[in-house]
Amino acid sequence: MSTNNQMSELLSAWEETYKKGQLTLWVFLSLKDGKKCVDEIKSFVEEQSNQTMTCKSQSLYRNLRKCQHVGIVDFETGEGNKGPERKYYFLTELGLELLNSFIERNINLFFSKQIKNLILSED
């Protein structure tokens, strides 16, 4: 196996594992941006992640149902563009607090000077 091939396979394997835990963060970020229906959440996630994250509507519905059940997401119904009523999801107060705490503890680390330098350095 060539070094390039091995590199590519290792990268895919790492990304696959890494992305599994990322969907919730992307969904919550899309809801922090404003109320959205599932199709809009899907578009937001795919566009904002430069297509590195993809998600099926069915998985999104399932995730949102679980989040709604535990009280971090809720929805209100509104008219869709083409006819039937749609569910527009939003973060509850608890959900927003949860997202902010998560970002503070797990994402803001990447903005520290030392880590930022390490990420940006070529060596």
Added chain:
Amino acid sequence: MKTITKNLLAFSIGLIALTIAFRFSLSTMLQNRLFGSVWIVATIYGILIFIIGWIFGKKEKMNLPLYDIGFRFHLATYIICNLIAEIWHLIGLQSEYENVRILHLTVIYWGIGLLIHFIIYLVTRKNAIKGIEKSEIFE
């Protein structure tokens, strides 16, 4: 925790229909002294219950994975099967070869099993938030 869901209701309706059909077949066969063939009806009944339990249990998990280690479906099965059997005898639809004592014993022994199931559920549900297992919420 949301306990009575659409899938649990659908399973219960299917189970009621199957149990009434089973009771009717059982009593009719016994009354006609077809003792050697009764196991066939019982096996079919068992397999069909397993199938509808599998289908609606799987749907339930896909819809909302409530952590109850199958207790709600078990409880519904216990109530429906035993209630229909007891009512069947109470209104005199049983054959003359059926003994009501066996039904009462089934309620007791199965009830002990159900209680053990409930205790296991109570002990293990600490890993759940609002009825959903922690590891499943953000999966």
